[in-house]
Amino acid sequence: xxxxxxxxxxxxxxxxxxxxxxxxxxxxxxxxxxxxxxxxxxxxxxxxxxxxxxxxxxxxxxxxxxxxxxxxxxxxxxxxxxxxxxxxxxxxxxxxxxxxxxxxxxxxxxxxxxxxxxxxxxxxxxxxxxxxxxxxxxxxxxxxxxxxxxxxxxxxxxxxxxxxxxxxxxxxxxxxxxxxxxxxxxxxxxxxxxxxxxxxxxxxxxxxxxxxxxxxxxxxxxxxxxxxxxxxxxxxxxxxxxxxxxxxxxxxxxxxxxxxxxxxxxxxxxxxxxxxxxxxxxxxxxxxxxxxxxxxxxxxxxxxxxxxxxxxxxxxxxxxxxxxxxxxxxxxxxxxxxxxxxxxxxxxxxxxxxxxxxxxxxxxxxxxxxxxxxxxxxxxxxxxxxxxxxxxxxxxxxxxxxxxxxxxxxxx
Amino acid sequence: xxxxxxxxxxxxxxxxxxxxxxxxxxxxxxxxxxxxxxxxxxxxxxxxxxxxxxxxxxxxxxxxxxxxxxxxxxxxxxxxxxxxxxxxxxxxxxxxxxxxxxxxxxxxxxxxxxxxxxxxxxxxxxxxxxxxxxxxxxxxxxxxxxxxxxxxxxxxxxxxxxxxxxxxxxxxxxxxxxxxxxxxxxxxxxxxxxxxxxxxxxxxxxxxxxxxxxxxxxxxxxxxxxxxxxxxxxxxxxxxxxxxxxxxxxxxxxxxxxxxxxxxxxxxxxxxxxxxxxxxxxxxxxxxxxxxxxxxxxxxxxxxxxxxxxxxxxxxxxxxxxxxxxxxxxxxxxxxxxxxxxxxxxxxxxxxxxxxxxxxxxxxxxxxxxxxxxxxxxxxxxxxxxxxxxxxxxxxxxxxxxxxxxxxxxxxxxxxxxx
Numbered sequence: 001x002x003x004x005x006x007x008x009x010x011x012x013x014x015x016x017x018x019x020x021x022x023x024x025x026x027x028x029x030x031x032x033x034x035x036x037x038x039x040x041x042x043x044x045x046x047x048x049x050x051x052x053x054x055x056x057x058x059x060x061x062x063x064x065x066x067x068x069x070x071x072x073x074x075x076x077x078x079x080x081x082x083x084x085x086x087x088x089x090x091x092x093x094x095x096x097x098x099x100x101x102x103x104x105x106x107x108x109x110x111x112x113x114x115x116x117x118x119x120x121x122x123x124x125x126x127x128x129x130x131x132x133x134x135x136x137x138x139x140x141x142x143x144x145x146x147x148x149x150x151x152x153x154x155x156x157x158x159x160x161x162x163x164x165x166x167x168x169x170x171x172x173x174x175x176x177x178x179x180x181x182x183x184x185x186x187x188x189x190x191x192x193x194x195x196x197x198x199x200x201x202x203x204x205x206x207x208x209x210x211x212x213x214x215x216x217x218x219x220x221x222x223x224x225x226x227x228x229x230x231x232x233x234x235x236x237x238x239x240x241x242x243x244x245x246x247x248x249x250x251x252x253x254x255x256x257x258x259x260x261x262x263x264x265x266x267x268x269x270x271x272x273x274x275x276x277x278x279x280x281x282x283x284x285x286x287x288x289x290x291x292x293x294x295x296x297x298x299x300x301x302x303x304x305x306x307x308x309x310x311x312x313x314x315x316x317x318x319x320x321x322x323x324x325x326x327x328x329x330x331x332x333x334x335x336x337x338x339x340x341x342x343x344x345x346x347x348x349x350x351x352x353x354x355x356x357x358x359x360x361x362x363x364x365x366x367x368x369x370x371x372x373x374x375x376x377x378x379x380x381x382x383x384x385x386x387x388x389x390x391x392x393x394x395x396x397x398x399x400x401x402x403x404x405x406x407x408x409x410x411x412x
Numbered sequence: 413x414x415x416x417x418x419x420x421x422x423x424x425x426x427x428x429x430x431x432x433x434x435x436x437x438x439x440x441x442x443x444x445x446x447x448x449x450x451x452x453x454x455x456x457x458x459x460x461x462x463x464x465x466x467x468x469x470x471x472x473x474x475x476x477x478x479x480x481x482x483x484x485x486x487x488x489x490x491x492x493x494x495x496x497x498x499x500x501x502x503x504x505x506x507x508x509x510x511x512x513x514x515x516x517x518x519x520x521x522x523x524x525x526x527x528x529x530x531x532x533x534x535x536x537x538x539x540x541x542x543x544x545x546x547x548x549x550x551x552x553x554x555x556x557x558x559x560x561x562x563x564x565x566x567x568x569x570x571x572x573x574x575x576x577x578x579x580x581x582x583x584x585x586x587x588x589x590x591x592x593x594x595x596x597x598x599x600x601x602x603x604x605x606x607x608x609x610x611x612x613x614x615x616x617x618x619x620x621x622x623x624x625x626x627x628x629x630x631x632x633x634x635x636x637x638x639x640x641x642x643x644x645x646x647x648x649x650x651x652x653x654x655x656x657x658x659x660x661x662x663x664x665x666x667x668x669x670x671x672x673x674x675x676x677x678x679x680x681x682x683x684x685x686x687x688x689x690x691x692x693x694x695x696x697x698x699x700x701x702x703x704x705x706x707x708x709x710x711x712x713x714x715x716x717x718x719x720x721x722x723x724x725x726x727x728x729x730x731x732x733x734x735x736x737x738x739x740x741x742x743x744x745x746x747x748x749x750x751x752x753x754x755x756x757x758x759x760x761x762x763x764x765x766x767x768x769x770x771x772x773x774x775x776x777x778x779x780x781x782x783x784x785x786x787x788x789x790x791x792x793x794x795x796x797x798x799x800x801x802x803x804x805x806x807x808x809x810x811x812x813x814x815x816x817x818x819x820x821x822x823x824x825x826x827x828x829x830x831x
Contacts, residue, residue: 044532044533044534045532075673106668110571111549112549113550113571118607119529121607121610121611122526122529122530122606122607123533124610125606125607125610126529126530126533126535127533127535129458130458130459130460130606130609130610130613131458131459131460131610131613131614133610133611133613133614134614135611135614135615138607138610138611138612138614138615139615139673139674139809140673141607141611142518142573142809142810143518143550143571143572143573144571144572144573144808144809144810144812145673145809145810147572147810147812148668148673148809148810148811148812149673149810151668151669151670151810151811152670152671152672152673152811154670155670156668156670157667157668157669157670157681157682157685158666158667158668159579159666159667159668160572160575160666160667160668160810160811160812160813161570161572161579161666161812162570162571162572162576162812163568163569163570163571164549164550164551164569164570164571165551165567165568165569166549166551169569172566172568176568176583179586179590185689200529200532203532204528204542204545207542208542265565265566265567265568266564266565266566267513267555267558267563267564267565267566267567268564269507269558269559269560269561269562269563269564270559271559273546273547273552273555273556273559274546282564285564286564286565396551398549398551398555399555399558399559399567400551400555400567
């Protein structure tokens with residue numbers, strides 16, 4: 001980026017309701033079926049009304065022993081365990097030596113941090129006594145606990161940064177880590193996205209009307225870009241990648257999965273605090289500018305991993321930003337992995353890398369009828385050629401937007 | 413945009429236990445007294461300790477310039493008040509096109525989130541209000557600043573516990589150097605809340621008395637709240653528009669202890685790495701530093717480790733290097749502490765004085781090897797046209813470390829300046 005050495009992704013890991021590792025997520029995206037479980041509903045938290053969400057994409061009963069020794073796991077919050085496990089998978093795939101990992105930077109993004117631990121602490125404060133608070137819970141309740149645990153797992157003494165910019169955070173973390181690697185400050189960066197679901201979080205997003213409402217038969221489904229979309233599916237999980245300079249990765253015989261071509265970010269100051277902006281121009285402009293600076297145009301993008309989640313205002317903005325860039329031209333295939341994996345959880349980078357690898361994506365679940373206001377139709381499941389460049393888009397509630405373009409290594 | 417080598421600070425704003433402005437903070441810091449007392453924000457009776465540095469009530473005129481005061485979280489108010497002050501001093505006003513916001517925080521709107529949660533549990537008489545969580549997330553204060561000042565560039569919130577503010581300054585510096593933005597509002601804001609108050613007490617990390625950094629009888633930290641914003645821009649841009657640079661941001665370094673979730677590395681290796689990285693980033697040798705605004709929490713483990721880190725970086729000279737701690741005066745502002753302490757350091761450089769840490773009891777002894785600036789401000793002496801420089805350090809939970817290198821600004825070309 002910016003004429004600096006190129007940065008590549010050499011390892012990938014994931015923890016999701018569909019299973020662990022690249023293959024599990026790839027199979028899920030090919031199959032096009034979300035896996036949902038019932039969320040606990042202790043009395044009083046959720047609004048007891050028709051249309052209240054009851055489900056989410058949950059990680060339950062996962063055995064972390066393959067990646068985390070039990071002695072270490074017992075001191076970790078669920079997000080820390082998920083993030084460390086995903087990072088271990090990514091590092092194992094990349095094959096970087098321990099010496100380089102010792103100097104690694106760790107960048108983690110999270111929307112809500114270890115929310116179950118925060119919830120438990122506040123219950124201790126309000127239902128018992130402030131003196132009842134568990135120090136172990138508090139230590140692991142901080143947003144940067146997963147990043148710290150990744151550093152501990154690899155003895156990584158490089159910069160340790162946790163980015164919390166809602167849905168845009170994962171790509172901001174990726175781009176910042178890539179810049180550190182490109183500048184030569186660190187030989188390697190481990191970049192992860194992680195989130196867990198607490199009952200309070202689920203209940204609150206439901207009260208805010210953000211979640212997909214149950215259908216007549218009780219099923220809950222996100223419908224990205226669909227006219228009938230009603231909200232997103234909440235998910236927990238983690239995704240991780242390893243970044244290196246391309247020259248060094250190739251020098252040690254690694255086979256990069258994808259190359260970072262450029263990153264962009266912007267903000268719409270007209271956005272409200274809790275929802276998505278309606279001003280597509282404010283967010284399309286920085287992406288267009290950065291694309292031009294990188295010597296690319298919309299026609300050079302052959303696949304889009306959108307942030308569409310089934311959110312009514314979120315998908316509207318996503319579609320309008322893309323339409324502003326492409327105008328009347330035909331858009332490249334638009335993937336909506338959140339229809340399968342849910343919102344948050346694995347994050348946008350892992351599906352983006354899978355798209356750049358040419359993994360097949362199934363039809364977008366829930367999409368039945370185009371929304372005429374959007375002018376965008378998601379992928380229908382037909383076979384796609386391996387794209388040379390994939391745009392990953394993440395637009396956040398509150399006004400932030402971030403994008404990354406990955407290049408496929410197919411021809412190399 | 414042009415790629416810039418030198419970055420100037422042209423405005424600072426601060427909200428702290430000493431009040432709603434940077435001059436109020438500076439006056440309080442020079443007084444040699446702590447702004448640490450019994451807080452009134454929430455019922456403290458059942459907590460193990462009963463002290464914190466709480467921001468005093470705002471004057472009505474301040475409430476009138478921050479739109480929607482009553483709807484905002486405490487952290488958002490601190491962020492906006494600091495941003496107003498910083499922008500006014502820098503002579504910039506919105507909409508700030510081509511600018512970015514880089515914030516650090518760790519509690520943000522948690523205090524309001526707690527009200528919501530308490531109501532959800534049926535333990536509040538106020539009823540459930542969804543707007544209490546509208547700005548609950550960590551990015552709330554930074555987003556509010558961006559929204560209010562019409563910022564359309566990158567908006568980026570870091571939440572790496574107590575290192576977040578320093579790391580946010582580092583991200584802002586990189587964005588300016590790369591020409592990604594032409595102006596940056598960097599800072600942070602956090603408010604007192606029950607979760608962190610009870611949490612730090614559960615770790616027995618809070619002193620029941622006012623904190624005593626670097627004293628042999630220290631027994632923990634004092635929590636605080638507030639926020640700070642620094643206006644950063646390329647030096648040539650600042651001079652070109654006639655702005656007065658207050659100081660230069662010359663380098664930021666970051667590292668991780670990778671040692672323990674809460675305890676610092678006992679030899680201070682991670683802290684030393686961050687300081688060395690900041691020096692390298694600025695292209696400077698340790699000899700260029702005139703004083704340290706330390707992390708200086710007052711916890712038994714931190715202060716010893718920090719002393720060892722200073723020894724590692726500065727060798728024998730560490731014993732003669734003046735050390736202060738802003739936390740001793742206004743408590744630990746957690747994720748925004750790095751921003752507030754950078755603002756305090758800028759004021760030290762601007763006024764040519766290192767602010768003191770408050771006197772404790774007469775009998776208190778200072779840790780061996782630490783030249784603590786105690787009770788009275790100390791004048792900064794630099795030779796020739798070498799500008800005074802300082803490191804402001806932040807060492808966090810989970811081992812995340814940040815060090816910020818700041819230099820006094822002089823219109824005379826400086827010696828030994830880095831990239």
